[in-house]
Every structure is written in structure tokens, then in C-alpha cells.
Amino acid sequence: MTINEIQEEIVEEFSAFDEWMDKYSYLIEIGNDLEGFKDEWRLEQNLIEGCQSKVWVHAELDNDKIIYSADSDAIITKGIIALLIRVLSGRTPDEILNTELSFVEEIGLKDHLSPTRSNGLLSMMKQMRLYAVAFKAKMGQ
Amino acid sequence: MNINIEQIRKDFPILQEKVHGKPLVYFDNAATTHKPQVVIDAVSEVYQKYNSNIHRGVHHLSNVCTQAHENARIKVQQFINATHSHEIIFTRGTTESINLLASSFSDTFLKEGDEVLVSQLEHHSNIVPWQLLEKRKGIKLRYIPINERGELILDNIDELINSRTKLVSIAHISNALGTINPIKEIIEIAHSKDIPVLIDGAQSVQHLEVDVQELDCDFYVFSGHKLYAPTGIGVLYGKEAWLNIMEPYQGGGEMIKTVSFEGTTFNELPFKFEAGTPDFSGSVGLGAAIDYVLSIGLDNIAQYEHELLEYATEKLSAIPNIRFFGTAKEKTSVISFLIGDIHPFDMGTMLDKMGIAVRTGHHCAQPLMQYYNIPGTIRASFAIYNTKEEIDQLVNGIERVAQLFG
Ligand SMILES: Cc1ncc(COP(=O)(O)O)c(C=O)c1O
Numbered sequence: 001m002t003i004n005e006i007q008e009e010i011v012e013e014f015s016a017f018d019e020w021m022d023k024y025s026y027l028i029e030i031g032n033d034l035e036g037f038k039d040e041w042r043l044e045q046n047l048i049e050g051c052q053s054k055v056w057v058h059a060e061l062d063n064d065k066i067i068y069s070a071d072s073d074a075i076i077t078k079g080i081i082a083l084l085i086r087v088l089s090g091r092t093p094d095e096i097l098n099t100e101l102s103f104v105e106e107i108g109l110k111d112h113l114s115p116t117r118s119n120g121l122l123s124m125m126k127q128m129r130l131y132a133v134a135f136k137a138k139m140g141q
Numbered sequence: 142m143n144i145n146i147e148q149i150r151k152d153f154p155i156l157q158e159k160v161h162g163k164p165l166v167y168f169d170n171a172a173t174t175h176k177p178q179v180v181i182d183a184v185s186e187v188y189q190k191y192n193s194n195i196h197r198g199v200h201h202l203s204n205v206c207t208q209a210h211e212n213a214r215i216k217v218q219q220f221i222n223a224t225h226s227h228e229i230i231f232t233r234g235t236t237e238s239i240n241l242l243a244s245s246f247s248d249t250f251l252k253e254g255d256e257v258l259v260s261q262l263e264h265h266s267n268i269v270p271w272q273l274l275e276k277r278k279g280i281k282l283r284y285i286p287i288n289e290r291g292e293l294i295l296d297n298i299d300e301l302i303n304s305r306t307k308l309v310s311i312a313h314i315s316n317a318l319g320t321i322n323p324i325k326e327i328i329e330i331a332h333s334k335d336i337p338v339l340i341d342g343a344q345s346v347q348h349l350e351v352d353v354q355e356l357d358c359d360f361y362v363f364s365g366h367k368l369y370a371p372t373g374i375g376v377l378y379g380k381e382a383w384l385n386i387m388e389p390y391q392g393g394g395e396m397i398k399t400v401s402f403e404g405t406t407f408n409e410l411p412f413k414f415e416a417g418t419p420d421f422s423g424s425v426g427l428g429a430a431i432d433y434v435l436s437i438g439l440d441n442i443a444q445y446e447h448e449l450l451e452y453a454t455e456k457l458s459a460i461p462n463i464r465f466f467g468t469a470k471e472k473t474s475v476i477s478f479l480i481g482d483i484h485p486f487d488m489g490t491m492l493d494k495m496g497i498a499v500r501t502g503h504h505c506a507q508p509l510m511q512y513y514n515i516p517g518t519i520r521a522s523f524a525i526y527n528t529k530e531e532i533d534q535l536v537n538g539i540e541r542v543a544q545l546f547g
Contacts, residue, residue, distance in 0.1 A: 020161070020494050025545055028487075052486040052502050052517075073516065074484040075546070076491075119486060 003095055006087050007103040014107035023108070027079030034082040037071035048127060050120030053077045057124055059131040064092050066135055068128060077119050080104075080112055088128060093136035097129065144441045150526050152177040152433075163496030166531045171316050171344060171475055171522035172500055173366045176430070183429035184371055187422040195421050196395065196412075210421040213428030214411070220431045221361060222352040223378050227410040230384070231419050234375035235343040236266040238362035239310070241377055241390045241414060242339060243270035246308060248388040253279035255307040260285040260293055260322070261512055262315040265505045267341045271310070285311070287512060291318040291467035298330055306336050313351075314344035317504040317520065318467025319450075319475030321349075328358055337383065343367055347524070348446060348473045350439045359383055365423060370430035374423030377414070384410050391416040442525050446474040449523045453532045460539055466518050474523035477504075480539060483546050485517045491542040497535055 001009070017023040041058040048055040053074035060067050068089040072078040087103065088096055104110055113121050150156050155175045158165050167175065187209065193202035195210050211226075218226040232238045251257075257271045261284050271282045285293045285301060293311075302309060309331045314321050328338045337359035345351055347368045353361050360383070365374040379387075389396055389407055393416035398406040407413045434442065453476055457463055462481035480488065489501035502517040503510045510517055521535060 021541075021545075024491060024494065028545060052489075053484065054516075074486040076487050 003087060003091060003099045007101070007106075010083060010086070010103045011106045024076065028075050029079070030082040031072075031075040031077070031079030034071070034078050034085070037069045041069065042071075048120040048123045050077075050123070053119045055081065055120035055124045057127050057131075059128070059135070061135050061138075062090075064139065065090050066093060066096065066132060068131070070124065072120070074119065076112075077121060080109060080121055081124065084125065084128070093132040093139065096132040097136065101125070144437055144445060144525075146445075146526070146528060149437065150528075152179070153526050154178055154181070156526060160496040160498070161494055166495075166497040166534050168521040168523065168527065168531070168535065169498045169500045170524035170527075171367070171504075171520065173372070174347065174369050174524050175526070176369055176371065176426075177433050179433050180370060180426050180429045184422050184426040187425050192422075194418055206421055209425050209428075210419065213424040216428040216431045217376055217378075220351075220435070221346070221376075221378060222354050224354060225381055228378055228381050228384065230377040230379065230411045230414045231424055232362075232375045232377050233373055233420070234364035234366065235264075235341060235362050236364075236375075238375055238377035239266055239339070239341065240270045242360055242362075242379075243274055245387040245390050245414070246383075247274050247278055247280070249386065251278055251280050251307055254305060255280045256283055256303070256305045257281075258283050258285065258301055258306055258309045258311075260311050261287045262291060262293075262318060262320065262322075262506060262509045263310075263312055264316050264341065264343065265507070267310055267312060268508065280307075281305075284508075287320075287509075290469050291315065291320045291509075292469045293320075293322055293327075295323070295326070295330075298327070302331055302334055302336060304334075306331075306334070308337055308339060310339040310341065312341040312344065314342075314348070314473050314475075315467065315506070315509075316344045316475070317506040317509055317518070318469065318477055319344075319472040319522070320467055320469040321345075321471040321473060323471075324358070325356060328356060332357065344473065344475075347434070347442075348439075349443050353378055365427040365430065368427070368430055369433060371423045371426040374420050374427050376427075381410065384414070389413050389416070393417045395419070437525060445525065446523055449527055449529065449532065450474040450476070452529050453521065453523070453535070456532060456536045457539075460536065460543065462543075466513055466515075475520060476522070477518040477520045479515065479518055480543050481546070483543065485519045487546070488519050488539070488542055491545070492535070492538050495534070495538045495541075497538050499535070 046056045046058050053072050055072045057070045068085050070081045153175045191202050191205040193206045195207040214229045215226045217229045274280050275282055288294055313324055324340055331338045339360040340358045342361050342363040346363045359380050361378040363376050366372040396408050396413050396416040398408050464479045466477040485501035492499055500520045
């Protein structure tokens with residue numbers, strides 16, 4: 001599936017929820033299920049300190065694809081992270097850099113990624129892009 | 142009790158607003174309170190009827206505006222029972238008042254090795270200005286520790302207030318926990334050693350009667366916006382004797398008597414500390430807010446809010462795995478808590494979706510959070526327009542969220 005197909009898939013899934021409560025239950029569920037962030041990555045340099053919740057991001061290259069891992073101390077934040085990882089992880093830097101993350105707005109979570117939210121998610125998204133830029137530069141060498 | 146909550150709620154237009162399609166339940170009053178219509182009207186009247194720069198004009202509007210601004214000063218004076226109206230300095234808020242003092246007081250009275258004493262439960266605005274002086278002047282900041290209940294431990298106060306101490310600066314009431322500190326006792330101890338005391342009253346004037354002469358504090362500061370007044374206006378009360386011997390804070394218009402390139406003489410109190418055009422619409426709004434609060438009566442407010450506190454404490458206590466932070470015997474209508482290991486951000490986000498506004502996080506009191514070894518709390522803080530029904534909704538909301546988190 002392309003990145004955009006995954007975005008559409010997520011939008012589709014979320015369209016099944018009529019109640020905000022169901023949407024958040026789902027975020028909590030996938031937040032709880034998000035695994036794979038190794039303790040050795042829990043470093044100061046990987047930490048994005050939001051005022052409300054903390055986010056850790058790690059990225060590494062697997063051949064030409066970027067594998068993202070992330071974690072947060074707040075579950076809703078973690079749920080949104082899980083969605084971002086589902087869309088962006090395992091993609092090439094070019095794919096990542098050429099993608100508009102339109103699904104966030106379409107499933108009504110844009111609020112959580114606004115600069116005033118101070119939950120670390122916006123900085124995390126920027127950080128994910130920065131990794132893509134950096135890996136792209138490295139691969140071009 | 143002779144207050145009519147239904148009527149009071151009608152005085153606050155914002156309470157009719159809906160949040161995410163639900164009626165607003167506003168429990169973030171320790172951060173800022175809403176404004177009654179009389180305050181909103183007073184501010185708009187300034188701009189509609191007599192806006193003009195004050196103190197300098199000979200024309201009619203300037204006189205009316207000056208009069209309104211100075212009347213507000215007298216209202217503040219009477220509100221906290223200061224001896225003189227020129228002991229009331231208008232500032233932007235508590236933060237600016239403390240910074241003003243940190244700057245002007247330290248110019249004359251602080252040198253390397255001197256100590257300023259605060260407490261472990263201070264708001265950052267009563268910590269950081271003094272830390273800046275640690276850097277600039279080499280003073281030392283010390284603090285009175287607290288116990289598990291969030292009360293100050295005064296056992297070592299004689300060592301903490303010593304010959305190096307030059308100022309004691311303590312919150313009257315903790316914003317994060319609601320603890321009412323024994324400031325009268327602290328002031329007496331400090332004064333017995335000739336040390337002045339600054340009281341941060343940001344969380345007090347809206348909840349209980351403050352009499353600065355009775356307290357005998359040397360400085361008392363607060364913000365208008367937590368007292369149903371507009372944002373951007375605040376107060377520094379200082380005893381005349383102190384204010385007279387302190388250096389000005391900022392330079393500019395208003396605060397001078399004569400200016401020449403050979404030298405400048407400063408204006409008298411209070412203008413010496415009020416450089417530039419003051420926030421005269423804010424001061425008028427503050428005056429109107431004080432009138433409003435007094436029309437309800439601080440005794441009535443204290444009694445009603447205490448009822449809300451007791452009700453909420455009882456109802457919340459029934460929630461499994463709740464942990465309260467701040468269980469002092471003397472406290473105002475602030476409840477800080479955590480539910481199991483649910484992150485405050487998650488709880489706050491979910492409650493918001495139900496139209497319930499609480500504050501989550503460290504409440505600008507990180508040293509206090511470090512003491513409890515938690516990242517933050519969920520804080521519900523009540524004001525005069527809150528109701529028991531709203532508290533029921535909060536409890537209900539928390540239970541729903543707790544279920545979701547299993
Ligand atoms: C105890 C205390 N001190 C100081 C402040 C700072 O007030 P302001 O932001 O209005 O300057 C607050 C406000 O949160 C407070 O609660």
C-alpha cells in the first residue's frame with residue numbers, strides 16, 4: 001500500500017466512530033498496544049518535552065527505508081503516535097518528505113497537533129521529517 | 142447563606158457557552174476566572190465614553206479618565222485595607238509585581254551572600270525572579286520545606302530566617318494545592334528579626350478577606366484576572382516607608398518629576414513605580430470587579446466555596462485509586478489529584494471532550510511536583526459561580542474515563 005492508501009484506510013476506520021468517546025477509546029487501545037520502543041533509546045537526545053506529555057522518537061535506516069519508533073507517557077498521545085508510525089514508518093525518505101499528512105485533520109485530531117497543544121506531537125512530526133531529510137542526505141552521499 | 146447562585150451565574154455571560162457541544166463546566170479558576178457583565182461593561186465604557194491618556198491632559202476626557210483610574214486605586218486600597226492609596230502600585234499582574242520588587246528591592250538591599258526565603262510550594266513566578274538574582278547578585282535562595290499534606294514545616298524557621306536573610310517571600314495560598322499558609326506567624330517571626338515579608342496573594346484575594354495592616358506584611362501582590370477582573374492589571378502593595386526608599390523599576394514617562402540630560406528626579410508614590418501609560422481600562426475593570434465581589438461579600442464567597450470544596454472532596458474520595466495532593470487542614474477550593482496511573486494529560490483531554498475544563502500538569506510549581514515525585518496533577522479549582530451539579534458532572538466524567546482506562 002502507498003502512504004496515501006494507508007491514510008485513506010485510517011480515515012475509513014475512523015469514519016465508523018460516531019461518538020468522540022469511541023474514537024478516543026480506539027486511540028487508547030492502539031496507544032496501549034504500541035510497542036517496540038527500546039529502553040536504550042530513552043535518551044535525552046530523543047526526548048521531546050511537551051508541557052503536558054513527553055514524547056521519545058527514534059529512527060533508523062533499514063536499507064532505504066526509515067523505521068520509526070516512538071513512545072509517550074500519555075496514552076492518547078501514544079495512540080496518535082501509533083497512527084503516525086503506521087503511516088510513515090517503513091517508507092523511504094522521499095516518500096515521507098513528499099507526503100501531506102492529511103489524515104490527521106480528516107479524522108478530527110488536528111487539534112492535538114496544533115502548536116498551542118504543547119503535548120510534543122507537533123515537534124515529534126517535525127523531528128520525523130528532519131530524520132527523513134538527514135537520511136536522504138546520507139543516502140545521497 | 143444569602144447568595145443566589147442562579148443569579149450569579151447569569152452575571153457571567155461566558156457560562157452560557159458550549160464546549161464541544163456540551164455546556165461549559167469551568168473548573169480552571171485558579172488559572173483565571175471569568176468576568177461578570179459589570180466588569181465587561183466597565184471596560185467597554187472606558188472606550189466608549191471617556192478614553193484619554195491620563196494624568197497629563199487638561200481636557201475634560203483626560204480628567205474623567207484620570208479620575209476613574211485613581212478611583213480604582215482607592216477601591217484597591219480599601220479592598221485590602223492599605224493605609225494610603227499611594228501604597229497601591231498598578232502592575233501587569235503578580236508576576237510583574239514580584240519582578241518589580243526583585244529588581245527595586247535588590248538594587249538597594251541585596252548583596253552577595255544575602256538570602257531570600259521562599260517555600261517549596263511557590264509558583265515559578267516567586268522562584269525564578271530570585272534565581273535570576275542568584276546569578277546577578279550572588280544571593281542565595283532558600284526555601285521552607287513542606288510535609289506530605291502540603292503544609293509548610295516551620296520547625297527550622299529560626300535557622301531559615303537568620304541574619305543573612307533579607308527578604309521572606311511566601312505565597313498566601315498555594316495555587317497547586319490550595320494550602321493556606323500561616324503567613325501571619327511567618328510575618329511575626331520575620332519581623333522579630335527586622336526582616337520584611339512579601340506575600341504572593343494571587344490565590345487569595347478572590348477567596349478570603351485580606352487586611353494588609355492586620356497582617357502587617359510589607360508587600361502584598363496579586364493579579365486582577367484571578368479576581369474576576371480583566372487580564373493585564375495587577376497590584377503591588379508596599380508599605381510607604383519601603384516604597385519610598387526603593388529605587389524605581391522602569392524608567393519613562395509618568396514616573397519622573399523633571400528630566401534633563403544632567404539628571405532626572407523621580408515622581409512621588411505611586412507614580413515612581415508606574416512608568417509609561419498605565420492600563421487604565423484594566424484598573425477600571427479591576428475596580429468594578431472589586432465592587433462585584435464585595436456586593437456578594439467575601440464571607441459568603443468563602444463559605445460557599447468551602448461547601449463546594451467539602452462536597453467535591455467527599456464525592457471524589459469515592460473514586461477508586463484516587464490520590465489527593467494537598468490535604469492541609471486550612472485550604473481553599475482547589476483540589477489536586479491523580480487517578481491510578483492515568484496520565485493527567487489523558488484525563489484532561491477526555492474531560493475537555495465532555496465540556497469540563499480542568500487544569501493538568503505541573504501548575505507552574507515544578508519544585509512542588511518534584512517533592513511529590515509526580516509529573517503533574519489534575520486540578521479542579523472552584524469559583525463563586527460553580528455548583529454541586531457541576532461537581533457531579535466532574536465525578537461522573539472521571540469515572541467514565543477511569544473505566545475506559547480499565
Ligand atoms: C500563587 C501564584 N503566584 C503567581 C502567579 C502568577 O500570576 P500572573 O500570571 O497573573 O502574573 C499565579 C498564577 O497562576 C499564582 O497562582
